[in-house]
Amino acid sequence: MTHTDRSSSPDAAGHEAAARKDFLREKVAQDVASGRFGRPIHTRFPPEPNGFLHIGHAKSICLNFGIAREFAGLCNLRLDDTNPTTEDVRYVDAIRHDVRWLGFVWDEEHFASDYFERLYDIAEGLVRAGKAYVDSQDEETIRAGRGTVTTPGTPGPFRDRTVDENLDLLRRMRAGEFPDGAHVLRARIDLAHPNMLMRDPLLLRIRHAAHYRRGTAWCVYPLYDFAHGLSDAFEGITHSLCTLEFKDNRELYDWLVREAGFDPPPEQTEFARLELDYTVLSKRKLLRLVTEGHVGGWDDPRMPTLAGLRRRGVTPEAIRAFADRIGVARSDARIELATFEHAVRDDLNMRVPRVLAVVRPLKLVLTNYPEGKVETLDAPLYPHDVPKTGSRPLPFSRELWIDREDFMEEPLKKFFRLAPGREVRLRYGYLVTCTGVLMNDAGEIVEVHATYDPATRGGDAPDGRRVQGTIHWVSAPQALDCELRLYDRLFSAPEPDALAEEGDFLAALNPNSLVTVRGAKVEPSVAVDPPGSRYQFERTGYFISDPVDSRAGALVFNRTVALRDSWAKVKDK
């Protein structure tokens, strides 16, 4: 068997690489073919440890690691930790965990904070070359001096300081002689440059703040542009893939890497970031949802974070398949939720066992079934079209729970489920015919009565008669009580980001993104499964026992995604 595995996988990988022709892979393929770098290609995934990774990062991870793998190259994990005020080890740990969970292994692990000395040396070199200077204007003045997108900036009074003066100031900045904001180091490029990023960009700023890795040993922190391209260069990155909003930064990236003398330099290529309907994918907004308590944390199953999706029951395979399906291009891409849900169902369908659970229980009494009798049915765990085997014992008795949704006293057209006088199949059980209902004083249905046909055990009628509907059920005496957490989209607007006033994406929060159902019923076979077990509750949806809150005796299931529901469409007509 290993023989066939070995012979089929390289072939499959080859097909995969050949079939995928996006502009990034085309470019990399060209560079590999031309031998441009004279060594294997090298990519990197460079998150800042100031928040949790989300589905948008997953796209980038799949691209960076996927391309490295397809072209026999390397991929680093680099923590881009140049801002001591927002970063934390906690995020580093979460990032590592999430990348591994997604199924990727990085070749080298680096921290931008390990490059502070090297970056500082480059800064001195730039000063000596007359390419950088210490500016002592305050923040606001610097901003004003930069001009606007339509008007050029103007040089400030410190732009022409001598090399010696700059060097002295820079060294004293590093030595900690000045308070925050007293001076900054800027590249000397062109205050009137049409690209705002080239108007003497800031390289180093003073921050007397403890860095989670460097402590208080350092007080001149590099800014993104200064750190990023050079970090790529230090690591021998060949292809630096990033999102479209960094397009303008590329000019500065190239300038810095060239000034520092790297040849051949790493090359930045931008691609469109992922946008997904009915959620937000900005760390700033996600952080707000967490800190303001709109969700239960970074791993709330409604969050688009990898931690949230994991707890929701989504598999890494589904996320990777999703990333493959959406492709990558240079135009802004907003993906419909259905595309994501399809990837999730497609994966879960083939891997998780089926089980019976009732969301909103309604008692069904089989009046001709002997009282006290309990049968044990043998029910398959997988449907005929899933190539997996196995079964579990399923108790059946006189009193059952069925879903309220599966009974209508006055059935709508095309309603195939239980109604007075109607016969339906109890999944894996018997054919039953509804004979009536029992109401309380308020006129609410409290019990449905039916008779079962003893000749139909298992659900087949010996006389070949056909029934339209099959419904799920749980034997009442053996049923396990459980809590169901029915998750839905976090926002009710497809583009919460686009809402008029920035910040009021919160107004679009979906009040029904979590519906907690207590007193749901599930069949007893799941009692011993460990937390984190996934199932399909037949006819309802895919669920996972909550990895955090579910315990034996107090089961909690999160709905990963509902099943496609074509009845819902019929019903609405």
Place this chain on the structure above:
RNA sequence: UGGCCCUUCGUCCAACGGCAGGACAGCGGACUUUGGAUCCGUUAAUGGUGGUUCGAAUCCACCAGGGCCAACCA
């Protein structure tokens, strides 16, 4: 308003001067002990105007629409 980028079915991605194709969604049907899955069929697009060319989604120009850039964030 200066610079840069983008524009192909409802959505996402292909077609790289030579018959506009796939996926998701939708619709219709088959099958079905999940109104699931699967299978079959089907609807549906080159933003506009001009130009180059035997031939343009593809090249050029202009227009329109959208995005990014004026943090000591990344």
